[in-house]
Amino acid sequence: MNVELVAFGVMSIAVGVGLLSGVRYLYPRLDLTEGSLASVRLLTALIVGVLFLLGVGLIAVGILI
Numbered sequence: 054m055n056v057e058l059v060a061f062g063v064m065s066i067a068v069g070v071g072l073l074s075g076v077r078y079l080y081p082r083l084d085l086t087e088g089s090l091a092s093v094r095l096l097t098a099l100i101v102g103v104l105f106l107l108g109v110g111l112i113a114v115g116i117l118i
Contacts, residue, residue: 058115065108069101 076097083090 055115055118058111058118062108062111062113062115065104065111069104069108072097072104073101 080090080094083093085093
């Protein structure tokens with residue numbers, strides 16, 4: 054078990070969850086059109102998805118090694 058990989062995986066998932074909770078307060082304050090807001094939400098979802106999958110992958114590799 055590689056503790057460093059597991060720790061980086063947990064940190065990656067935590068950053069993704071923190072980003073999701075942070076933008077929940079930021080989105081209503083943005084003065085964007087509906088199309089632009091949808092694009093920003095999609096970009097945020099993609100970033101959080103990559104962080105989550107990276108975290109899960111790092112945890113899996115860290116446990117298997």
